[in-house]
Amino acid sequence: METTEIGKSVRRLDYKTKVTGRAQYLADMSVPGMCHGKILRSPYPHARIVRIDASKARQISGVVAVLTRDDILHDQGIEPFYGPVFKDQTIVAVEKVRHVGDPVAAVAALTVDAAEEALRMIEVDYEELPAVLSVNDSLKPGAPLVHESVKLPASGFADLAELKPVEGTNICTHFRLNRGDIQRGFAEADRIFEDTFTLPATQHSFLETHACIAQVEPGGRITVWATTQNPFVVRTQLANIFKVPVSKVRVIVPYLGGGYGGKVYPKVEPITVALAQKAGRPVRLVLSREEVFYTITKHAAIIKMKTGVKNDGTLVARECEIHLDTGAYAEIGPRVAKKSGYTAAGPYRIPNLKIDSYSVYTNKPPAGAFRGFGVSQSAWAVESQMDIIAAALKIDPLELRKQNGYDEGDKFVTEETLRAVGLKECLDEVAKSIGWGRMEQWNNGTVEQWSRGENIKRGKGIACMIKATITPSISSAVVKLNEDASLSIYTGTVEMGQGSETVLAQIAGKELGIPLETIQVLGVDTDVVPYDLTTSSSRSTFHMGKAVQLAARDILRQLKQIAAMEYGVPEAQVTFAGGKIRLPEAQLDYSDAMFKRFGMQGGTLVGEGQVKTSTKNEFGEKSTSAFWFLAAGAAEVEVDVDTGRLKLVKYATAVDVGKALNPLGCRQQLAGAAITGIGQALFEEIAYDNGQPINPNFVDYVLPSLGDMPETIDPISVEVPDPNGPFGAKGIGESALIPVAPAIANAVFDAVGVRIKDLPIKAEKIFLALEEMKAKAR
Amino acid sequence: MKKQIRLRVNGMDRTVEVAPRTSLLEAVRDQLGLTGAKLGCDMQVCGACTLLLDGKPVSACSFLAVDADGSELTTIEGLAAGDRLHPLQEAFMDCGALQCGYCTSGFILTAKALLDEQPRPSEEQIKDYLGGNFCRCGCYQEIIQAVKKVAGI
Numbered sequence: 053m054e055t056t057e058i059g060k061s062v063r064r065l066d067y068k069t070k071v072t073g074r075a076q077y078l079a080d081m082s083v084p085g086m087c088h089g090k091i092l093r094s095p096y097p098h099a100r101i102v103r104i105d106a107s108k109a110r111q112i113s114g115v116v117a118v119l120t121r122d123d124i125l126h127d128q129g130i131e132p133f134y135g136p137v138f139k140d141q142t143i144v145a146v147e148k149v150r151h152v153g154d155p156v157a158a159v160a161a162l163t164v165d166a167a168e169e170a171l172r173m174i175e176v177d178y179e180e181l182p183a184v185l186s187v188n189d190s191l192k193p194g195a196p197l198v199h200e201s202v203k204l205p206a207s208g209f210a211d212l213a214e215l216k217p218v219e220g221t222n223i224c225t226h227f228r229l230n231r232g233d234i235q236r237g238f239a240e241a242d243r244i245f246e247d248t249f250t251l252p253a254t255q256h257s258f259l260e261t262h263a264c265i266a267q268v269e270p271g272g273r274i275t276v277w278a279t280t281q282n283p284f285v286v287r288t289q290l291a292n293i294f295k296v297p298v299s300k301v302r303v304i305v306p307y308l309g310g311g312y313g314g315k316v317y318p319k320v321e322p323i324t325v326a327l328a329q330k331a332g333r334p335v336r337l338v339l340s341r342e343e344v345f346y347t348i349t350k351h352a353a354i355i356k357m358k359t360g361v362k363n364d365g366t367l368v369a370r371e372c373e374i375h376l377d378t379g380a381y382a383e384i385g386p387r388v389a390k391k392s393g394y395t396a397a398g399p400y401r402i403p404n405l406k407i408d409s410y411s412v413y414t415n416k417p418p419a420g421a422f423r424g425f426g427v428s429q430s431a432w433a434v435e436s437q438m439d440i441i442a443a444a445l446k447i448d449p450l451e452l453r454k455q456n457g458y459d460e461g462d463k464f465v466t467e468e469t470l471r472a473v474g475l476k477e478c479l480d481e482v483a484k485s486i487g488w489g490r491m492e493q494w495n496n497g498t499v500e501q502w503s504r505g506e507n508i509k510r511g512k513g514i515a516c517m518i519k520a521t522i523t524p525s526i527s528s529a530v531v532k533l534n535e536d537a538s539l540s541i542y543t544g545t546v547e548m549g550q551g552s553e554t555v556l557a558q559i560a561g562k563e564l565g566i567p568l569e570t571i572q573v574l575g576v577d578t579d580v581v582p583y584d585l586t587t588s589s590s591r592s593t594f595h596m597g598k599a600v601q602l603a604a605r606d607i608l609r610q611l612k613q614i615a616a617m618e619y620g621v622p623e624a625q626v627t628f629a630g631g632k633i634r635l636p637e638a639q640l641d642y643s644d645a646m647f648k649r650f651g652m653q654g655g656t657l658v659g660e661g662q663v664k665t666s667t668k669n670e671f672g673e674k675s676t677s678a679f680w681f682l683a684a685g686a687a688e689v690e691v692d693v694d695t696g697r698l699k700l701v702k703y704a705t706a707v708d709v710g711k712a713l714n715p716l717g718c719r720q721q722l723a724g725a726a727i728t729g730i731g732q733a734l735f736e737e738i739a740y741d742n743g744q745p746i747n748p749n750f751v752d753y754v755l756p757s758l759g760d761m762p763e764t765i766d767p768i769s770v771e772v773p774d775p776n777g778p779f780g781a782k783g784i785g786e787s788a789l790i791p792v793a794p795a796i797a798n799a800v801f802d803a804v805g806v807r808i809k810d811l812p813i814k815a816e817k818i819f820l821a822l823e824e825m826k827a828k829a830r
Numbered sequence: 831m832k833k834q835i836r837l838r839v840n841g842m843d844r845t846v847e848v849a850p851r852t853s854l855l856e857a858v859r860d861q862l863g864l865t866g867a868k869l870g871c872d873m874q875v876c877g878a879c880t881l882l883l884d885g886k887p888v889s890a891c892s893f894l895a896v897d898a899d900g901s902e903l904t905t906i907e908g909l910a911a912g913d914r915l916h917p918l919q920e921a922f923m924d925c926g927a928l929q930c931g932y933c934t935s936g937f938i939l940t941a942k943a944l945l946d947e948q949p950r951p952s953e954e955q956i957k958d959y960l961g962g963n964f965c966r967c968g969c970y971q972e973i974i975q976a977v978k979k980v981a982g983i
Contacts (some may be wrong), residue, residue, distance in 0.1 A: 061926075063923050063924070064923075064926075066931065067922075067928065068915075068923070069940055070852065070931030070934055071906075071915065071919040071922050071923055071934055071938065072866070072907065072909075072910060072915070072919065073864070073865070073866020073867070073905065073907045073935045074866070074907070075931055076865070077868070077932065079863075079865075079868075079869065080859075080865035111865075119880075178942060226906075257935055257966055258871075258930070258932075258966055259868065259870040259871075259876060259930075259964065259966055260930070260932050261866070261869075261931040307930070307931065308930060309868065309930050309931070309932030310929075310930045310932060310966050310967060311930075312966070321902065340872065340923040341870075341871050341872055341873075378870065406866030453974070482851065548930055549929035549930025549967045550929065551929065607882060675930060716926045717926070718971065719926070720898075720926050720929055720967070720968075721929075723968055723969075723971055723972075724967045724968030725968070726968070727968030728966070728968060749871065749873055750870070750871035750875045750876050750964070751871075751873055751875055755876075755964050755966065756968075757961055757962075757963070757964055758956075758957045758960050758961050758963075758970050758973075758974070759957060759958075759961045761957070761970050761971070765971055767919075808910050
């Protein structure tokens with residue numbers, strides 16, 4: 053067996069169980085005595101609940117429990133309000149329903165059929181209320197209020213402390229960023245560009261729907277098996293709701309069938325626990341595909357962007373107003389809006405800024421985290437407008453980006469210093485990959501240098517981005533060296549497809565010089581593993597990777613002590629190489645040292661590692677992000693000028709990964725995120741009719757499939773190491789998604805001269821824009 | 831009103847009692863305990879529930895168990911011969927053709943059906959045949975590579 057290497061592609065540790073169909077996902081699991089849960093949901097976007105009568109439902113054979121508002125309001129053991137930022141959610145609707153699909157009641161029954169029958173027997177009288185179904189409606193003076201008042205938590209996230217709902221309005225939060233002197237900035241500009249960009253709500257569409265098994269013991273001890281990306285946050289929220297210490301809540305997370313941000317913060321866990329408590333037996337609840345669309349979405353946005361530029365292309369001022377439709381509940385929308393605001397300047401030096409980013413309540417299903425977390429929204433505007441500017445000033449879009457783009461040591465909009473910035477390397481790599489480099493004449497739809505046939509025109513587009521990771525945060529790891537020198541790793545990082553198990557094992561294996569085959573990464577169980585904030589924000593390789601590295605070093609420290617003591621040599625003379633302990637006169641296996649220490653074939657060495665990031669870095673400077681994500685994408689497209697049909701021919705994505713620990717894993721994450729980006733760019737959109745999603749299924753909500761793939765997707769790992777990451781690694785999960793839509797829109801413009809400002813970029817929109825252009829030319 | 835049906839599942843004769851409305855996926859997962867096939871969309875478009883019925887891929891979420899009576903069924907659990915994995919399983923691992931793994935059993939079984947029909951498919955044929963399976967993690971390039979590897983092209 054070879055010792056573990058870093059930077060060499062390895063076969064993932066979770067693969068064998070997955071390709072043989074043995075991997076257990078939540079819906080594959082059951083516990084003895086378990087019954088089945090189902091949720092009754094609101095048919096209205098906004099209505100007062102006048103009456104609920106569940107007596108007939110309780111009579112149905114096989115029904116064990118029916119949960120309504122009466123159960124959560126009159127139970128001293130339940131705090132009905134919860135939510136990650138504001139306590140604006142309830143387990144089931146209390147006074148009114150706020151979106152189509154809002155949970156109204158729930159049933160636990162011996163069979164799914166009985167539960168479904170019982171749902172039909174619950175009588176609910178609603179009094180319909182006027183609804184606000186768009187951000188624009190929601191912001192009108194005198195608009196109906198989604199929440200008359202919002203409860204604030206006793207203590208919340210440090211980075212969101214300054215954000216509060218605006219009383220008497222539907223504004224959930226308003227984030228402001230001001231820098232320099234905005235008026236002087238615009239006065240200095242030679243040209244001013246004003247554009248509005250929009251993008252629709254979309255859905256994560258993980259193939260595994262949200263699910264939960266909950267069991268509540270007579271003493272109040274709660275165990276949940278959950279499809280969650282942040283088990284410790286779910287634990288805290290459940291402890292608050294059910295008024296028990298966190299030690300009485302156990303959250304176990306099996307492999308997830310995808311997450312992409314849609315499985316952070318409580319989803320179905322509170323209602324499943326409440327049902328299990330009432331039923332007095334375990335309950336399993338598995339959402340249908342349709343229900344997932346009622347549970348969480350990505351924020352639709354309207355972004356107004358006004359940018360002042362010098363004739364030479366220097367960006368001097370930007371005013372930007374972002375409205376994010378956060379739906380009926382805040383969820384994590386306030387932070388999404390904040391991150392959109394922070395990145396409204398893009399990865400560019402702009403000295404004068406006035407940015408206002410709002411999360412706005414509407415009577416639609418809640419929006420929350422989605423791979424890209426607010427930056428997908430802001431970058432759509434930033435990177436589209438960069439090309440509008442480039443075209444007007446006749447500057448190469450690549451050069452315009454490099455001219456204004458961040459370099460090492462530049463100040464971010466928060467005035468903190470940026471370090472380990474591989475932006476321009478990413479831009480150069482994607483440009484090279486798609487053969488960038490035509491600039492003799494701007495192609496405004498009349499030049500046919502890219503045409504391959506009569507009606508087909510080719511174009512190329514580029515885009516880039518900067519993103520932050522959640523800061524401050526905590527990751528802790530424990531590793532156990534067993535008596536045979538094999539290693540067990542305990543972390544709260546959830547394996548949801550990103551390859552974390554393998555990377556964490558690689559880091560420990562490299563540090564200890566032991567083979568990957570001897571390392572086991574344990575599943576997530578909050579009773580067993582130490583605290584981790586979340587598996588999201590592309591943070592696990594950097595944070596948990598470092599924690600595992602420190603834990604492994606803690607083991608080496610202990611081995612060194614043991615060897616020095618047992619062999620009577622100074623610790624300084626004990627070294628490690630190739631998984632062995634080197635003494636001046638001897639060489640020891642770890643298992644030998646263990647035997648010496650414990651006097652038998654047994655015993656355990658426990659190593660611990662903790663990573664805690666703060667809002668100040670090691671130099672005492674402000675730090676809103678423990679590290680920075682930089683990435684670029686470039687697209688080559690074909691557009692049919694007669695029909696508007698768009699074909700993505702090639703896509704290149706480059707991400708500054710810091711250090712590619714498992715290069716194949718990096719390529720998978722980069723290409724995979726790009727493919728999700730292609731879906732978001734070209735066809736994904738939740739369509740609503742009076743607040744009712746009309747395409748909550750995979751027939752009508754179109755996902756990218758093999759037939760939609762370009763001839764090539766080229767994932768490129770750029771390595772500008774971060775000194776604080778394990779072996780220099782940064783996070784990579786989200787970066788590649790973000791530039792896709794603007795890169796494609798820019799390529800469409802390059803091909804045929806039409807600018808699409810609202811996603812998705814459908815053939816119909818291109819066709820109509822072409823028709824308008826042709827009409828003007830006549 | 832339940833009906834008894836007989837199936838030959840991964841080479842073993844099995845008998846299950848199903849209601850007329852029970853899907854083949856429910857029968858296989860809930861009664862036979864073979865959970866490798868997953869429910870994804872529940873409307874025959876995502877491919878996560880694919881099983882091979884007499885060698886042909888079916889979307890088990892939308893296929894009635896009673897209609898499978900007397901058939902031979904292959905699930906992902908039946909693909910390996912003891913410790914020896916099927917070449918497609920090996921190729922999916924080597925090429926990195928999966929991330930979260932939820933779509934994997936469906937992809938592998940569909941690919942098996944393709945290669946049984948057409949041992950040396952073109953890339954277009956692979957894309958076409960596997961076009962009804964979604965991978966939300968986006969491993970499409972690696973999946974094509976894995977199928978090509980097994981086909982020796």
